[in-house]
Each structure stands twice: as C-alpha cells, then as structure tokens.
Amino acid sequence: MHLIESGNVAAATGVKLSRVQVVAAYPITPQTPLTEKLSEFVAEGSLDSEYIPVESEHSAMAVCIAASSAGTRTFTATSANGLLYMNEQLHWAAGARLPIVMCVVNRGIGAPWTVWNDHQDSISQRDGGWIQLYANDHQQIIDTVIKAFRLAETVSIPVMVCYDGYLLSHTYMPFDTPDQDKVDSFLPAFNPINKLDPENPSNFNSVTLPDVRPDVRGNMAPGYMEIRHGLHQDMRRSMDVLQEIDQSFFEEFGRGGNPFLEPYRCDDADHVVVCLGSLSYHMRDVIDELRAEGTAVGVMGVQLYRPFPDQAIVDALAGKRSVMVFEKALSYGNQGALYADIKSALYTCTERPLICNHILGLGGREIKTKHLYDAVKQSCENPETMGDTPRWIGLKCQDNG
Amino acid sequence: MEIKTRTLTLTEEEWVHPGNRACAGCGLGIVYRTALKALGKNTILVVPPSCLTVLQGLYPIAATKLPCVNVTFASTGAAASGVRAAMRALKKEKVNVVAFAGDGGTGDIGIQALSGACERGEDILYICYDNEAYMNTGVQRSGTTPQGVVTTTTPIKGKPQVKKDVPAIVAAHRIPYLATASAAYPLDLYDKVRKAITIKGPKYIHVHTPCPPGWGFDTRYTIKVGRMAVETGLFDLYEKDAEGFRLTDASLKLTGKERKPVIDYFKTQGRFKSLSESMVSDIQKEVDLKWAGYC
Numbered sequence: 297m298h299l300i301e302s303g304n305v306a307a308a309t310g311v312k313l314s315r316v317q318v319v320a321a322y323p324i325t326p327q328t329p330l331t332e333k334l335s336e337f338v339a340e341g342s343l344d345s346e347y348i349p350v351e352s353e354h355s356a357m358a359v360c361i362a363a364s365s366a367g368t369r370t371f372t373a374t375s376a377n378g379l380l381y382m383n384e385q386l387h388w389a390a391g392a393r394l395p396i397v398m399c400v401v402n403r404g405i406g407a408p409w410t411v412w413n414d415h416q417d418s419i420s421q422r423d424g425g426w427i428q429l430y431a432n433d434h435q436q437i438i439d440t441v442i443k444a445f446r447l448a449e450t451v452s453i454p455v456m457v458c459y460d461g462y463l464l465s466h467t468y469m470p471f472d473t474p475d476q477d478k479v480d481s482f483l484p485a486f487n488p489i490n491k492l493d494p495e496n497p498s499n500f501n502s503v504t505l506p507d508v509r510p511d512v513r514g515n516m517a518p519g520y521m522e523i524r525h526g527l528h529q530d531m532r533r534s535m536d537v538l539q540e541i542d543q544s545f546f547e548e549f550g551r552g553g554n555p556f557l558e559p560y561r562c563d564d565a566d567h568v569v570v571c572l573g574s575l576s577y578h579m580r581d582v583i584d585e586l587r588a589e590g591t592a593v594g595v596m597g598v599q600l601y602r603p604f605p606d607q608a609i610v611d612a613l614a615g616k617r618s619v620m621v622f623e624k625a626l627s628y629g630n631q632g633a634l635y636a637d638i639k640s641a642l643y644t645c646t647e648r649p650l651i652c653n654h655i656l657g658l659g660g661r662e663i664k665t666k667h668l669y670d671a672v673k674q675s676c677e678n679p680e681t682m683g684d685t686p687r688w689i690g691l692k693c694q695d696n697g
Numbered sequence: 698m699e700i701k702t703r704t705l706t707l708t709e710e711e712w713v714h715p716g717n718r719a720c721a722g723c724g725l726g727i728v729y730r731t732a733l734k735a736l737g738k739n740t741i742l743v744v745p746p747s748c749l750t751v752l753q754g755l756y757p758i759a760a761t762k763l764p765c766v767n768v769t770f771a772s773t774g775a776a777a778s779g780v781r782a783a784m785r786a787l788k789k790e791k792v793n794v795v796a797f798a799g800d801g802g803t804g805d806i807g808i809q810a811l812s813g814a815c816e817r818g819e820d821i822l823y824i825c826y827d828n829e830a831y832m833n834t835g836v837q838r839s840g841t842t843p844q845g846v847v848t849t850t851t852p853i854k855g856k857p858q859v860k861k862d863v864p865a866i867v868a869a870h871r872i873p874y875l876a877t878a879s880a881a882y883p884l885d886l887y888d889k890v891r892k893a894i895t896i897k898g899p900k901y902i903h904v905h906t907p908c909p910p911g912w913g914f915d916t917r918y919t920i921k922v923g924r925m926a927v928e929t930g931l932f933d934l935y936e937k938d939a940e941g942f943r944l945t946d947a948s949l950k951l952t953g954k955e956r957k958p959v960i961d962y963f964k965t966q967g968r969f970k971s972l973s974e975s976m977v978s979d980i981q982k983e984v985d986l987k988w989a990g991y992c
Contacts (some may be wrong), residue, residue: 317786318779346782351813355775358768358810362743362779365766368786370779384769492764492780494739494792499759501767503750509757517757 297473303464306434306471307373307399307457308333310441312343313479314397317368317486320348320359324378325411326461327401331373353378357385357396364394365500367491369445372396375461376403376417383421386454390425390527392501395448395455395486397441398426402573402624403461404659412660413461414624415572419601419633425527427455427534428602430572432558434469436599439551442474446483446541451534453527458601460574462660474549482548531603538600556605557612561587562594566617567676568649569595572634575622575663582668591676598634606641613638614645618679620672622689624657631686652682656689663690702884702891708734717760719752722916724880724906724923726752728826729797731883733763735890740793741784743777745807746770747799748833749826771806773798774814777821793822793894800827800841804863815870815899822893822900825863826880828908836911844980845972848911855971864903868937872899875937876945879905881923885934885946896938905932913967925962927951930984933991944991952991959984 299309307330311319319338321331337343346363350356353374360370374382379400389396400418404410418428429444431437437459444455459465474482492500504520511517518526535556542555560580562568569579576597586593596612598605613619619642623632630636635653642648654671657663667689675682712733719726725748733740742765744750750767754760768776777796784792798807803825814821830848831837837850840861847855868875874896878886886904893900907923909916926932927947934948944952959981963969972980 318782320775320779320782346786348778348782349817350775350778351809351816352775354769354771355778355810355813358772358775359779359782361772362766362768362776363783363786364779366741366780366783366787368783385772388769492741492766492783494741494764497762497764499753499756499761499765499767502753502756502759503767504756509755511757519756 298470299473300468300470301434302329302466302468303434303437303459304330304401304466305333306438307441307459308337309473310438311371312337313474313476314442314445314483315369315480315485316343316345316371318346318348318359318363318370319372320350320356320370321372322350322353322356322374322378324353324375326403326465327373327375327378327399329465330399330401353381354385357382357389360396361385361389361392361394364396365392365492367486367488367493369486370396371398373399373401375401376405379417379421380405386421386424386426389454391524393452393527395445395452397444397448397455397457399441400456400458401461401465402458410659413463414658414660416625416658418456418458419625421456422602422633425453425531426602427453427531428600429455429457430597430599430601431457431459431464432574432577432597432599434464434471435551437464438471438473439545439549442479442483443541443545447534447538449486450537450541451530453530453534458573463574478548482545535600535603535605556600556608558597558599559612560595562596562612564592565594566592567620567679568613568616569593569620569622569672570598570634570638571595571622572598572601572624575624575657578663578665579622579668581665582672585669586673586676591673593672593676601634604637604641609638609641610645613642613649615647616649618650618652618675618682620652620654620675622654622656622668626655626686631684635686650679650682653686654689655686661690699888702887704884707884707887710734712736712762714760714762717752718754719748720910722909722919723748723752724828724908724919725749725826727880727883727919728886728904728906731886732797732824732890733761735887736763736793736795736894738763739791740795741766741780743768743773743780743794743796745773745798745802746833747802748828749797749799751833770802772810773802773807774810774812774823777823778814778817778819781820794820796821796823798823798825799833800825800829800863801831801839804861804866805840808866811867812870815867815872815901818898820897820899822890822902824890824902824904826904826906827863828906828911829860830911832908832911845976846968847971848968853971864901867901870899872901873897873938874900877903877905877933877935879923879927879932879934880907881920881927882934882946889936911968914965918965922965925957925965928957929959929962930956930988931959931962956988
C-alpha cells in the first residue's frame with residue numbers, strides 16, 4: 297500500500313508493522329508526532345503494545361531497558377537534548393546487550409536552544425555501543441525501522457535509526473508500506489534465551505571486578521573486559537549480519553541492496569562528496585549540475601555510521617582524486633567526526649585521495665544548493681588547495697564573532 | 698481479618714543466600730531477607746546502585762535466588778514500570794514487580810522516576826530501605842539524613858537541614874497503599890509486604906534501616922537502635938490506604954503512653970555527637986507536637 301505521509305508517520309508505521317510490545321517515550325520536537333502516532337495506534341487498537349507515557353527520556357530508556365530485559369520487543373524515539381538526557385542509559389542498554397530500537401529525529405543541541413536539524417545529537421553518541429543507521433528519505437525510514445529490529449535481535453545490540461528533523465520528519469512523501477504478513481515472516485517474534493523470569497532466575501548487570509572470577513561450579517566467567525570485548529567483536533560482526541538482513545529484505549520487498557553506503561554517480565568519478573542523511577540526496581542536484589558541466593563528481597551517503605564500514609569506505613574511495621566530507625556536526629576543537637573517521641579509514645590506502653571537510657547547516661541554518669555547488673566546484677577545480685581545517689559554509693556576520 | 702505473622706508461623710523458605718556481602722549487623726540484611734520471604738518465588742526485583750548491589754554479590758555469583766535486574770541510579774521507578782509493562786505484554790500478570798532501593802536512590806536521585814511511576818499508577822511495589830545517608834559510597838549526607846548528623850560531607854557540625862519526609866511526598870500521589878516499617882520489627886515488615894502485593898497499583902514501603910558503620914554503633918545493637926527510634930517516637934510505623942492513616946504495631950502501642958526521650962536514641966550512636974542541648978530540646982518538642990496530633 298502506498299501512503300503519502302510525514303517521515304514521523306513512516307517511522308511509526310514501521311514500528312507498528314514490527315509488532316513492538318512495549319513503547320515508552322517522552323515528547324520532544326521534532327520527534328513528537330512519532331510519539332503521538334504510536335499512542336494513537338495503541339489507543340485505537342491497531343497496535344497491540346504497552347504504551348508507557350514516561351516523565352522523561354531517561355525513564356523512557358529505563359522502561360525499554362527493563363522491558364527488553366524481561367523479553368519484550370521495545371521501542372522509543374527522541375531528539376537532541378532528550379537523547380543526551382538518556383546518555384548513561386544508552387551505554388547501559390548497549391552494555392546489557394539489549395536489542396532496543398530507537399529513532400533519533402536529528403536536531404541540534406542547546407545551548408543556545410535550537411529545535412532545527414543538524415546531526416550533533418546522534419554523532420555525540422557514536423561511541424556508546426549502539427549501531428547507528430541513517431535514513432535519507434521516508435521509504436528508507438520505514439524500511440530501516442523494520443530491518444533495525446531484526447538486526448538488533450540477531451546481534452543483541454541496540455540500534456538507532458537516525459533521520460533529519462523537519463527535513464524528513466515533517467515533510468510529506470509517498471512511500472510503500474510493506475504487507476503485515478510479509479513483515480511477520482521477515483521479522484519473527486522476539487524470544488530471547490536470557491530474560492527476567494521467576495522460573496529461571498538470574499541476576500542481570502551485577503558488579504564485575506577487574507579480573508575474571510569463577511562461578512559456583514568453578515567455571516571461569518568473563519569479566520568486564522571480556523564482556524566489553526564481546527560487544528566490540530559483535531559490533532564488527534553486525535556488518536555481515538546487516539548485509540544478510542538487507543539482502544533478505546531486498547528479496548522480499550524489492551528495496552535496499554546497499555546497506556552501508558549509497559553512492560550516486562561515483563563509479564567513474566574523480567571526486568566524491570560524502571555526507572550523512574538527507575543532505576546526500578540534496579547533493580544529487582549539485583552532482584547532476586556539475587556532471588552536466590563536465591566535472592566527474594559523485595556523492596555517497598553513509599547509511600551505517602556505527603559500526604564504521606571502513607573497508608567499504610576504502611573500496612569506494614581509494615584511487616579517487618579527492619573526497620569532500622560535508623557534515624552537520626563536528627567534534628569541537630578538532631574536525632567533523634565523519635571526516636576524521638573517513639580520513640582514518642583511508643590511511644591504509646596506497647592511493648590516498650586528497651580530502652577536505654565542510655561544516656554546514658548547524659541548528660537548521662539553511663543549506664542553499666548554490667552554496668553546495670560553489671563549495672564542491674571549488675574543491676574539484678583546486679583540490680590541491682584542500683587543507684585539514686574545516687571550512688564553514690553559510691556563516692554570516694563573522695565580523696561580530 | 699488481618700493475620701499477624703509470628704516467628705512460629707513465618708515461612709522457613711529463604712530467598713537470600715547466607716554469607717552474602719552485607720556488613721556485620723547490617724539492617725538491610727534483615728529487611729531484604731524478610732521482604733523476600735514475604736514476596737516468594739513469583740517475583741522480579743529491580744535494584745539501582747546501593748548497598749544492596751554489593752550485598753547481592755559480584756558477578757558471576759549472586760546472593761539472591763530471585764530474578765533481578767540492576768539498573769541505573771535514577772531509573773528505578775521507570776525500570777520497574779518497564780518490567781511490569783513486559784509482564785502485561787507477556788500475559789504474566791501475577792508476577793510481583795518489586796523495586797528495592799536505598800534512601801538516596803529513592804528520595805534524591807531517583808525521586809523523579811518514582812514520582813512518574815506513582816502518578817501513572819504502575820502496578821509495582823517500591824521498597825525503600827532508609828539508612829539515612831549515602832552508605833554505599835561511605836556515609837555522605839542524603840536528603841533523608843536527620844538534622845545534626847555528622848557524615849563525611851557534613852563533618853564536625855553535622856547536617857544543618859532536616860530530614861526529607863519521603864513517604865509524605867509519595868503519599869501526595871494518592872497511591873493505594875503506603876506503609877513505613879523498621880528493620881527492628883521484621884514481622885511487621887513481613888505482613889506489610891504480604892498485604893502490599895495483594896493490592897493493585899503503586900505500593901510504597903519505607904523501611905528505617907540501622908547501619909552500624911554509618912551510624913556509629915556496635916554491630917550487635919542493630920535491633921536495639923532500630924527499636925529505640927520507634928520507642929522515642931522519632932520514626933513511626935504506620936499504614937496509609939483508602940481507609941486512611943493508622944499507626945501500626947509498636948507505634949500503635951505507644952499511643953497514650955509515655956515515650957522514651959529522644960536523647961536516649963541519640964546517645965546510642967556516634968553520628969549524633971554534634972547535637973547541642975538546644976537542638977535535642979527542639980527535636981523533642983517537634984516529636985511531642987507530632988504525637989499530640991496522633992492522639
């Protein structure tokens with residue numbers, strides 16, 4: 297069935313089709329309509345789920361952590377400061393290996409307050425042990441939510457599905473909603489081996505010591521470091537799992553096929569622009585324009601940011617003349633996080649491209665196609681002038697500090 | 698008719714292993730053992746960081762025979778709500794979902810999640826063991842530390858502020874069952890837990906829990922100190938439900954009788970060493986006024 301709806305409704309529909317059992321959420325702009333839609337689904341009876349209207353994001357993730365530990369499929373969503381308020385809970389959910397799925401409707405972080413889009417919120421959580429997927433349009437939002445549950449439950453790692461606030465959350469686009477019976481066969485019911493159960497009692501997340509200790513039968517149990525090593529290993533392994541899941545989704549629904557990176561006109565390109573989220577689609581207009589003028593340039597969206605698909609990045613970018621990373625976030629005092637990660641991945645290449653970093657769109661600052669065009673064109677024409685210092689696009693009143 | 702459990706009628710079944718990591722003379726050891734006897738097998742526990750986290754043992758060994766999820770400090774009320782939601786979703790409605798937290802985890806850092814759970818009417822039992830300071834980190838003041846008490850963050854002069862009345866804050870949510878209890882009266886606690894789990898909705902039991910190293914008394918006096926708090930009228934045992942407020946057990950027996958002076962309680966513990974005569978006199982007046990209201 298085709299719908300013309302907002303990105304938030306696409307996400308809510310994906311959650312409903314995934315037959316989530318416990319939802320807990322606290323409203324925050326621009327995530328709010330997603331939360332409202334889910335409460336509407338539950339109230340009207342089209343989604344058979346518990347809906348817990350918690351008093352904070354910290355508690356939203358607490359409900360998900362506990363309900364997931366008890367063996368139910370759980371979901372929440374948030375944005376910006378709400379995500380940051382969850383911070384310790386995010387690390388907890390990952391360390392406890394709980395397959396929670398959360399939509400992060402990307403928004404800039406205060407102070408000063410902004411409700412508009414950038415990527416600083418989810419980027420700031422990249423090191424917490426969550427898988428991060430970025431959707432570029434409404435179809436990808438609904439599809440990614442469904443795939444995210446299967447991925448999370450296969451590898452026992454929580455998954456963030458990130459999409460741009462307002463640009464995607466509040467705009468309307470047509471998208472296909474998969475049939476429920478097909479989703480049911482793609483995503484079987486969640487039934488974990490370990491869960492809170494009076495018939496089979498165990499103590500979850502108890503205190504560990506720096507070294508390993510034997511259990512009551514004398515068998516050596518893993519310590520904190522082994523448990524955390526396991527998380528890292530399984531995060532790396534989740535790339536193969538995502539590939540398989542994406543392939544299986546492609547066979548069933550006819551969409552997907554490239555879960556890590558989404559290249560556009562990159563094959564014969566000398567220069568490649570890289571970005572996260574809907575910006576990579578916006579950039580396609582610029583690429584078409586420059587291609588028409590004879591510049592061999594393409595754009596590549598990064599859909600999987602954690603675990604970082606470094607080999608795929610190398611395969612896609614090695615041998616290119618230049619790489620331009622456009623980012624709506626940065627690691628203050630250094631560079632864009634995506635830029636630093638890509639640069640690091642390319643270090644192993646024998647043919648390292650020139651690389652530069654553009655920071656733009658913070659706090660919803662309008663990204664004009666003309667600005668993108670000028671920045672890409674300039675870099676393509678004079679790649680040797682590229683430096684390591686991020687260039688800021690769209691800054692105004694610089695004389696005023 | 699309410700059944701009063703006696704030592705002879707108390708179940709022998711234990712859910713806490715002996716030889717756990719509680720300190721010698723730990724009031725929580727009594728509270729935890731007693732409450733779990735009352736709860737029985739069909740229970741899931743939710744525990745934030747506290748002395749109980751340590752009592753329960755270090756991975757991969759646990760002192761508790763019931764399923765337990767350790768959660769972040771500020772999240773206990775919400776986490777218990779999450780377990781309850783999962784039990785509803787899984788059609789396991791009869792499982793007791795019980796949060797077990799210290800006074801800091803309840804009245805300070807955890808009060809928002811507790812308030813949210815109470816306001817939403819979550820079907821959980823929340824047990825707060827109040828040892829009147831942050832004991833697990835080594836005796837720092839909490840919101841529920843009494844006035845004048847010396848802790849490591851209220852050194853020399855003692856805490857200037859009065860103890861936060863956490864049960865009164867919880868009662869303001871108009872939950873169906875609220876009680877106070879004491880580690881020194883385990884059978885009263887036992888019966889209150891038994892009663893609480895028969896009631897649907899949020900239940901709260903606030904348990905006064907003496908702590909030998911934190912309060913500065915010898916490990917053999919845990920019960921004596923706990924009883925003294927009740928006998929002097931400083932800590933009162935009561936229930937509050939749809940039928941209203943009533944004193945229970947030892948506190949009920951005190952009505953119309955002369956109580957021991959509060960100074961007798963203060964003298965049993967090192968933590969009150971900085972209390973001046975005038976402060977003791979003020980506290981005595983306050984206790985007398987409170988009890989005048991009970992009669």
